[in-house]
Amino acid sequence: MKLTIDTEARTVACEDADGAREMPLYTREAFSALSRVWIQVGWALKHIYSFTWMGRPIIQLPEDMVRAQEVIYRVKPDVIVETGVAHGGSLIFYASLFKMMGSAGRVIGVDIEVRPHNRAAIEAHELSPSITLVEGSSVDPGIVERVRGLIKPGEKVLVLLDSNHTKDHVAGELEAYAPMVTPGSYIVATDGLMQYLDDVPRGKPEWKDDNPTAAAREFAARHAEFELQEPPPFVFNEGEVREHITHWPGAWLMRRP
Numbered sequence: 001m002k003l004t005i006d007t008e009a010r011t012v013a014c015e016d017a018d019g020a021r022e023m024p025l026y027t028r029e030a031f032s033a034l035s036r037v038w039i040q041v042g043w044a045l046k047h048i049y050s051f052t053w054m055g056r057p058i059i060q061l062p063e064d065m066v067r068a069q070e071v072i073y074r075v076k077p078d079v080i081v082e083t084g085v086a087h088g089g090s091l092i093f094y095a096s097l098f099k100m101m102g103s104a105g106r107v108i109g110v111d112i113e114v115r116p117h118n119r120a121a122i123e124a125h126e127l128s129p130s131i132t133l134v135e136g137s138s139v140d141p142g143i144v145e146r147v148r149g150l151i152k153p154g155e156k157v158l159v160l161l162d163s164n165h166t167k168d169h170v171a172g173e174l175e176a177y178a179p180m181v182t183p184g185s186y187i188v189a190t191d192g193l194m195q196y197l198d199d200v201p202r203g204k205p206e207w208k209d210d211n212p213t214a215a216a217r218e219f220a221a222r223h224a225e226f227e228l229q230e231p232p233p234f235v236f237n238e239g240e241v242r243e244h245i246t247h248w249p250g251a252w253l254m255r256r257p
């Protein structure tokens with residue numbers, strides 16, 4: 001995509017696969033194009049590696065964290081399952097939301113390798129009592145069974161997939177974990193931004209097609225009980241989708257109530 005911004009003329013000229021067009025700067029269309037570039041430059045500069053939550057590194061964009069918070073506060077799950085733990089910041093984030101909500105909610109984190117220093121820091125954290133770590137591949141049937149065993153009958157469950165982001169792996173995770181998701185709740189195939197990083201530093205050409213969004217789209221086509229649905233914005237223009245500054249485009253699969 002070629003983008004030319006003229007702040008004096010207040011226009012943005014954009015040239016991409018859809019052709020060439022010019023748009024006024026202060027419009028949602030321009031905001032969308034600028035956000036795409038912002039996301040790409042941020043990826044090249046490792047922007048998402050610059051945050052912590054309550055002392056632990058969290059590899060998320062703050063905009064996605066706020067949006068996740070909106071959904072979690074609305075759905076009020078009893079259990080959040082997340083694949084992909086890394087330093088544990090996202091597990092601590094979800095556990096902190098439970099604590100603030102006065103909920104006894106629990107967080108289950110699955111990672112193929114929980115490094116000893118990360119495990120020690122997570123286990124020493126104030127919020128560790130509400131966190132369970134499960135070590136192993138998220139698509140290993142034994143690991144899936146262990147996670148299922150940690151969920152009690154009747155509990156409301158929300159799942160976030162943030163481990164290996166190949167389309168095949170995410171497709172496997174969706175099949176394995178979606179049955180645990182309760183109606184009205186979500187399974188989130190994060191990091192679909194990969195589709196926009198095929199010619200960006202630290203990106204790969206194959207990511208154009210090999211990405212979590214593609215897995216989520218195909219899953220939704222196979223499973224009528226799930227619907228791809230961006231969480232509704234709070235106050236925005238009626239009917240508009242707030243999908244601009246995010247690493248999780250096309251990620252949110254809601255289990256129909």
Ligand SMILES: C[S@@+](CC[C@H](N)C(=O)[O-])C[C@H]1O[C@@H](n2cnc3c(N)ncnc32)[C@H](O)[C@@H]1O
Nearest residue numbers: 058059084085086090111112137138162163164
């Ligand atoms: C992007 S990081 C997770 C970031 C974390 N959710 C956060 O927000 O801070 C991805 C993690 O997935 C883990 N991983 C990779 N392949 C996996 C697999 N097959 N099963 C489970 N975890 C895997 C890696 O070890 C790594 O810790």
